[in-house]
Amino acid sequence: MKKLLILGLLFSTGLFQACTVNENPQPITNELLAEVFEVKADFTPGNSFRNYYNLSPVIFDSDVLLVYEFVGLDKTGADIWKPLPQIYTSDNGIHQYNFDFTKLDFSIFLDANFDRMRLNNSWRLGKTFRVVIVPGKFAKMVDKNNLQNVMNTLKLTESSVVDLTI
Template sequence: MNKIKLIVIALIAVFGLTNCEGDKGEPGVNILGNTAEFTVNFNDSNEFTYLFSDNNIEVLESDAVLVYRSEQSISDPTGPIDVWKLLPETIYFDNGDILTYSFDHTFRDVRIFIDGNFDLSTLTPEYYQNQLFRVVVVPSDFANNPNNDLQTYESLMQEASKKGFQIDRKL
């Protein structure tokens, strides 16, 4: 209970400072949200489910939680670039099988899971091993604005930048 009180006080302080002026009248940095990145190995023993919880990410019950999965990695001279897709994500196979990556959350944790219309133990490892995810926590009024494109992680970052916000990355 004390941890929750501390988190609420910290969030009030952070959001209270978002409207402060910086040096020479320049706007201060607004913290829009937090990001965490991690790799998951799904299997029969964890029932193709992963529970993510990070005490360093502060979440209010009213915040929006977005989860992205890295669909592929593109080669670039500066290093590989991940291509992120917003969950839920559905994959349709030629044989009629349907695979869905999805999630649910509370203000304490995020549960990421795979579901399908077939026996998931028959999946090839590329669909359940070494799956890279990003969890992004943003205030709900930003996430619910229909003018903000949140479909990819890159578009989320661009929308935040346009509005002068910053997303803390805890990678």
Template structure:
């Protein structure tokens, strides 16, 4: 029994010994603590027959499977009581009711790119779309990391709520040419 205790004491002694301090390691790369949200804007023209426009993400941006992509259309510009003009953004899909039928501005996305398109019921005659309906339509995409998208205060139908929770502002908007 004494030999076992002696052997155990020696083993503990060796385990607690420490050698010379090794050389310091290299500094890591400075970076962000987490993914950040991204906002970008593009103005497009839809053309027959498919009324569809591909949208590339900004350069050097990597979309992850867990990210959420939201799209908004510049629906109108409104005047405030103090005479300022403000943009009115509406979440996609956005249905438009017209004399010739209903149609929708819509979008889909992959981790590679997004697509804006106009669709509607079979009864809608897309040949009746006006120039204002298809030309110079401005859209904003907001890409949220899963940490931001899971915030219970987030209301994806409210553009201002989304950019506030994502800590984004007008200075953060990246202009994309299509």
């Protein structure tokens, strides 16, 4: 019985010494976690008023994609970005810019309760959007209504913006 107890203790000691814990994991930089890019989009009958973009590499299931519409400049010359969806009313009716995404791709689209071709070209052609990939662990910590706050939280700068052209 004593021999079995000694063998059991030796086995247990060997088992615990074989397991190691990495107490100093390598930090992951924000450049690998968050990304921001800019796209220009035309909304026409030819693309069903929807622009598709592939994500390469694909994002994690926990990541969140945010999209902002460029709406002009403020009186200081700073860009004004509004989060999607954005809803507008006109004499024609109601139209909106919106988006959807998967971990593989995303699309930005123009929807309306009237014929979208009745919209002035400035509403349909050459629209600029900023897209931010927010790592899942930051998704609840950022003020998603303000692009600059999102970029500051994720330590992204204007030089981080990648211009994607279709």
